[in-house]
């Protein structure tokens with residue numbers, strides 16, 4: 201495709217699709233750009249769903265990204281409530297649920313991920329929440345006004361963020377997880393223990409080494425029971441047990457999928473079909489920086505991949521060489537930032553002090569830095585990026 205014309209279709213209304221649209225116009229792509237999202241809302245900042253939208257300033261929070269008038273101002277055809285039901289990679293067309301169809305010269309699949317749902321006794325009871333979109337946060341916040349006790353299922357960053365927000369809102373929050381401490385799988389034991397101590401200090405209760413086995417209640421959830429027999433009274437429950445990449449469209453179109461469950465892409469984010477790219481949570485790509493295949497579920501990574509994919513969509517593909525970055529905020533108690541991902545590491549070297557709350561953990565494998573996590577030392581992130589990329 202010529203670099204300045206043609207028709208590009210972006211499937212998805214998240215960070216990756218938005219970043220691709222912005223980059224296309226920034227690069228003076230003059231062709232037609234259509235964004236198809238099945239969401240009710242125009243694209244927004246998804247991380248706000250477990251942060252600003254649960255906090256005291258929720259009503260005034262500006263979550264739109266890009267700003268709502270950006271689309272029309274840049275002649276991008278944004279269609280909400282537009283669910284793509286199939287993709288024909290040979291004919292280069294997409295079909296929508298409303299029975300319309302669109303042809304394209306190049307397409308991006310940025311279909312993201314869906315929350316993993318629990319299938320346990322009582323998991324259909326009212327008062328059990330999952331967080332992905334603003335509507336989920338509004339509903340949870342409304343129930344929070346009447347709740348005294350909440351149970352957070354999972355040791356993930358989302359469960360920890362929500363536990364912090366609920367505690368600030370005056371709700372007694374208890375996290376239940378199989379790990380010994382929150383975020384242990386990603387950050388290792390030292391950081392996980394630090395986060396556990398921070399949460400407990402601020403009033404969050406932790407039940408570690410146990411899994412939720414059952415919910416019970418009449419009408420709505422009233423109790424959570426773990427596999428170890430612990431019973432926790434709960435007026436509401438929030439589940440944060442991960443997400444699964446949404447590859448339904450890609451699989452139906454016969455695109456190759458990768459070992460991580462995402463859409464298999466090369467280093468330039470091109471899928472197994474000519475002219476079709478993927479980006480964001482759904483994309484498994486070969487990272488030249490890491491020398492292995494990666495799939496990353498983080499906001500800034502989705503944005504960076506949208507930018508890279510835009511080059512490919514315009515017919516000038518380039519390898520995606522960004523080192524993935526991620527942050528998590530526990531109310532205003534702590535901001536943790538991470539570059540990596542480590543995958544595996546054999547050594548954790550700490551500079552600064554965990555007990556003072558200002559530190560960087562350098563994750564090393566065979567003497568080389570493969571990731572770093574910092575609280576309060578953001579300059580270390582640039583150094584870590586250089587070391588990882590080098």
Ligand SMILES: Cc1cc2nc3c(=O)[nH]c(=O)nc-3n(C[C@H](O)[C@H](O)[C@H](O)COP(=O)(O)OP(=O)(O)OC[C@H]3O[C@@H](n4cnc5c(N)ncnc54)[C@H](O)[C@@H]3O)c2cc1C
Pocket residue numbers: 211212213214215216217236237238239246247248249250282283284285310311312313331332358446449479480481482496497498499500502525526527528529
């Ligand atoms: C509550 C929450 C908090 C988070 N906080 C952080 C954080 O603090 N830091 C961080 O780094 N990351 C955070 N993340 C992760 C981050 O938001 C994601 O990595 C990022 O949103 C991925 O962007 P994406 O564009 O790949 O996918 P998504 O944002 O999931 O967007 C995918 C879009 O595709 C649409 N779609 C899917 N299939 C179709 C179809 N067939 N037709 C039309 N549309 C379709 C979906 O409706 C959706 O709009 C958080 C995630 C959640 C849920």
